[in-house]
Amino acid sequence: MRFSTIILSLAAASAVYSAPVQNMSKRNWFTDDLKSLITKALSTLECDACEAALVGVKDVALLNKQWVLDAVNDLCPTLSKEPAAVCAGLVNSQGPVLINSLLSADLTGGDAKEICFQIGGICPAPAISSGTLTFPKARPANPVVPTPSGVQVDVLHLSDWHVDEHYVAGSEAACSYPTCCRRYSDSSTTVNRSASSWGDYNCDSPVKLGQNLLSYVPTVAKPSFAILTGDIPPHDVWLESQSTVVPEESDAYTNMAGLGINIYPTVGNHEAGPPNLFPTAASGGDLSWLYSSLASDWSRWLPSDAVTSVKNYGAYT
Numbered sequence: 001m002r003f004s005t006i007i008l009s010l011a012a013a014s015a016v017y018s019a020p021v022q023n024m025s026k027r028n029w030f031t032d033d034l035k036s037l038i039t040k041a042l043s044t045l046e047c048d049a050c051e052a053a054l055v056g057v058k059d060v061a062l063l064n065k066q067w068v069l070d071a072v073n074d075l076c077p078t079l080s081k082e083p084a085a086v087c088a089g090l091v092n093s094q095g096p097v098l099i100n101s102l103l104s105a106d107l108t109g110g111d112a113k114e115i116c117f118q119i120g121g122i123c124p125a126p127a128i129s130s131g132t133l134t135f136p137k138a139r140p141a142n143p144v145v146p147t148p149s150g151v152q153v154d155v156l157h158l159s160d161w162h163v164d165e166h167y168v169a170g171s172e173a174a175c176s177y178p179t180c181c182r183r184y185s186d187s188s189t190t191v192n193r194s195a196s197s198w199g200d201y202n203c204d205s206p207v208k209l210g211q212n213l214l215s216y217v218p219t220v221a222k223p224s225f226a227i228l229t230g231d232i233p234p235h236d237v238w239l240e241s242q243s244t245v246v247p248e249e250s251d252a253y254t255n256m257a258g259l260g261i262n263i264y265p266t267v268g269n270h271e272a273g274p275p276n277l278f279p280t281a282a283s284g285g286d287l288s289w290l291y292s293s294l295a296s297d298w299s300r301w302l303p304s305d306a307v308t309s310v311k312n313y314g315a316y317t
Helices: 003-014 020-044 047-063 065-080 084-103 111-118 207-220 242-259 288-298 304-313
Strands: 155-158 225-228 262-265
Touching: 020 047, 020 065, 047 065, 047 084, 047 111, 065 084, 207 242, 225 242, 242 262, 242 288, 288 304
Parallel strands: 155 225, 225 262
Antiparallel strands: none
């Protein structure tokens, strides 16, 4: 019997039995079966199993989204080998968005195979559909290259800053977390590889390294201005939120202002908290806190009309 048929049958039955113990039993049944489907998909790496797991997730989410989050949170430490704290942070921040996306997917069409292809290539790559692109206006018939002025302009390009204000020299650099060189609550007192004062490959950069880099720039170049192509916060994606992003951004831009030149920044995927999530107002999202904060940080370099644009939608021309 299809999992979705069972879901619908038990959902109908639940309308008759509503006692707390019955609801708990129902929750356990759904989450246990869902965990079995997900485990099979990720252990066998079979396309059919992955598609079945997606159908199961969607069906359970239609009843109770929290049950899906609970099931994934239970499985995450075993299947991903990530610490429980990382799993909980990612599931709680990213999970609801992924569930909403899955609920809008057509799993009977090509969406299931496309999603499973993106999950480690479990399904074969779907065929690329053809399409027609239209451009706002035609290309110039006889473009002419402008005559160069002969004046050289030096531009400093900063990107992916990812400075970690919680970096601790001497802490564990070979930890089980995605980002090391920090004092985590469950850190061992025994350090296998000590984080150096200037950074480590397994970690984001300490503040002093970023400051040293900025102080070194004038000794090798005299840039007229700088561009910064996003990503100020560190890679602790399971912890990032409005309360962490705003001070991290503000501190970084204050340090960069010491260059004494105009900097033209852009928003990166790590600027949002949680990362990667830029919901529109129409979808119920609200990033006004981010854009207002960036507008304030960038106002030292941008004209007033550009600052207004940043505050409204996080971009400027």
